[in-house]
Amino acid sequence: MARTKIALIGGGMIGGTLAHLISLKELGDVVIFDIAEGVPQGKALDIAQSGAVEGHDCTLRGTNAYADIEGASVCIVTAGVPRKPGMSRDDLIGINLKVMEQVGAGIRKYAPNAFVICITNPLDAMVWALQKASGLPRNMVIGMAGVLDTARFQHFLAEEFRVSVQDVSAFVLGGHGDDMVPLVRYSTVGGIPLPDLVKMGWIRQDRLDQIVDRTRKGGGEIVGLLKTGSAYYAPAASALAMAEAFLKDKKRVLPCAAYLNGEYGVKGLYVGVPVIIGAGGTERVVEIDLNSAERAMLMKSIESVKGLVDACIKINPQLG
Ligand code: APR
Numbered sequence: 029m030a031r032t033k034i035a036l037i038g039g040g041m042i043g044g045t046l047a048h049l050i051s052l053k054e055l056g057d058v059v060i061f062d063i064a065e066g067v068p069q070g071k072a073l074d075i076a077q078s079g080a081v082e083g084h085d086c087t088l089r090g091t092n093a094y095a096d097i098e099g100a101s102v103c104i105v106t107a108g109v110p111r112k113p114g115m116s117r118d119d120l121i122g123i124n125l126k127v128m129e130q131v132g133a134g135i136r137k138y139a140p141n142a143f144v145i146c147i148t149n150p151l152d153a154m155v156w157a158l159q160k161a162s163g164l165p166r167n168m169v170i171g172m173a174g175v176l177d178t179a180r181f182q183h184f185l186a187e188e189f190r191v192s193v194q195d196v197s198a199f200v201l202g203g204h205g206d207d208m209v210p211l212v213r214y215s216t217v218g219g220i221p222l223p224d225l226v227k228m229g230w231i232r233q234d235r236l237d238q239i240v241d242r243t244r245k246g247g248g249e250i251v252g253l254l255k256t257g258s259a260y261y262a263p264a265a266s267a268l269a270m271a272e273a274f275l276k277d278k279k280r281v282l283p284c285a286a287y288l289n290g291e292y293g294v295k296g297l298y299v300g301v302p303v304i305i306g307a308g309g310t311e312r313v314v315e316i317d318l319n320s321a322e323r324a325m326l327m328k329s330i331e332s333v334k335g336l337v338d339a340c341i342k343i344n345p346q347l348g
Contacts, residue, residue, distance in 0.1 A: 031087075032056030032275060035097035035139060037131050038106035039068035039090060041257055042147055045264035046104055047075050047088060055268070055275065057087040059096050061134075062107070068092070094134035100142050102271045105158060107131050108148040110258040111251050117149040117205060118336060124148050125157055125340050132161025143274045143309050144169045145267050146285075149258075151204040153336035155285050156298045160347045166287035167309040173204030174283025174300040175266035176259075180246035181210050184239045188231065189217050200243070200283055201322075202300050202329030203336075209325040210240045214316070270305055277307035286310050292326065297333055 034050055036043045039062035047058045058075075060068035068090030076088040089096065097103065108124035111117060128148065135144060135158075144164060146155040155171030162169065177200040186193035199214035212222045217230075226233050242249070250259040273280035286303045288294040291313045302314040318326060341348040 032102075033097075033100045034058050034271065035100035035103045035142070036060045036106070037097070037103055037134070038062060038108065038148070039064070039071055040106060041110070041260035042106040042264050042267075043068075043104075044071045044075075045260050046106075046268065047071060048078070049264055049268055051075055051079060051084050051086040051088065052082060053268070053272075054084050054086060055272065056101070058089070059100065060088070060090045061092070061094065061097055062090070063092065065092055094138050097134065098138045100139040102274060103135055103139055103142045103144045104147065104267050104271065105131055105144065106147045108154070111149070111247075112257070113252055113255055115251075117151070117247070118339075120149050121153060121336065121339055122343065124150075124154055125343055128154050128157040129161045129344070132158050132163075135162045135164065140164060142168070143271070145270050146171045147263055147267055149204070150336050152285050152298050152300070152333040153340050156287075156337055157340050157347060159287065159298070165309070166289075167311070169287070170270065170303070170305075170310055171204070171285025171298055171300075172263065172267040172270060173208075173285050174200055174302075175269055176263050177204065177208055177210070177243065177246065177300070178283055179262055179266060181215065181239070181243040184242055185215070185217060185222075188235070188239060189225075191217060199302075200300065201302075202326050203333040204247075204285065204300060205329065205332050206244050206248075207325070207329045207332055208244055208300065209322065209329055210243050211322060212236065212240065213319075213322070273305035274307065274309060279304055279306040279311070281314060284310070286313055288313065291315050292330075294330055297330065297337060299330055299333055 034056045039060040062068040072088040072090035108127040159169040181198040199211040202209040304312040
């Protein structure tokens with residue numbers, strides 16, 4: 029049986045980390061595409077050589093030609109520019125929208141049957157633009173944000189409660205922006221919902237509010253520390269969890285930017301919601317019950333996403 033081929037569109041910090049992780053996990057052969065000449069080739073060669081030490085047999089190839097992604101089962105898109113200190117994700121829209129148009133055309137031509145995971149920011153608008161530009165079915169184009177935002181929330185909670193991160197489950201809804209919605213009611217430590225832990229005296233409400241706020245600004249915190257770019261280890265790991273769910277038909281329930289067709293009262297936008305990912309791509313959007321405060325926060329987040337999509341349509345009316 030032919031080995032699975034995974035195409036990484038963008039071979040920068042996240043793309044390189046993805047290539048390394050895919051090889052370590054032996055998830056498939058990797059093609060790294062980038063417009064920068066030499067960079068994807070150099071990273072592919074470097075990681076391939078690590079195989080001699082790690083004992084993996086994955087084939088890695090770097091390329092500047094879209095034709096080389098032909099036959100990929102999964103495409104993970106990080107092409108574009110990342111944030112620098114002082115920039116919001118939304119500041120990237122002008123440059124990265126054009127990149128999504130090019131990437132979409134490449135995928136449409138050479139990997140039309142792939143499951144496509146977009147990471148490029150501003151995420152909720154870029155995944156929308158990528159689906160439009162590629163013309164691929166909406167269930168096969170998805171955005172990575174919720175897994176990362178949830179991982180940040182889980183990490184902060186595990187640190188606060190001094191428990192294993194494996195026993196913390198968290199839930200984040202909405203767009204990948206500072207008004208994302210960490211859902212405290214659906215987040216648990218050892219199965220105990222956070223509001224109950226407040227009642228039990230394990231944490232004060234104002235401390236929990238601080239953690240929620242830190243989660244919302246989690247990406248910016250790392251940009252501020254790195255100064256030259258944005259996070260890449262946790263984003264790569266998060267996208268890979270989604271790719272693995274598809275490749276192994278795991279039916280995982282993961283928060284992702286998914287196309288909404290009436291769910292949560294939203295039509296025609298990509299928004300962060302829990303979905304089931306299996307061999308059919310996004311197989312189901314899970315609609316959970318929200319109270320009025322949670323719904324109001326989600327609606328505010330959706331309005332921001334809508335604003336970004338409108339800005340894309342203004343730049344390229346053909347996308348509308
Ligand atoms: N086609 C293909 N690759 C491109 C294009 C394009 N049109 N334009 C830029 N690239 C490549 C760059 O050459 C670079 O190697 O995309 C890569 C981006 O890598 P980094 O700058 O290292 O950015 P990274 O940290 O990987 O983040 C990528 O993910 O989280 C988001 O905000 C982040 O939008 C950013 C993206």
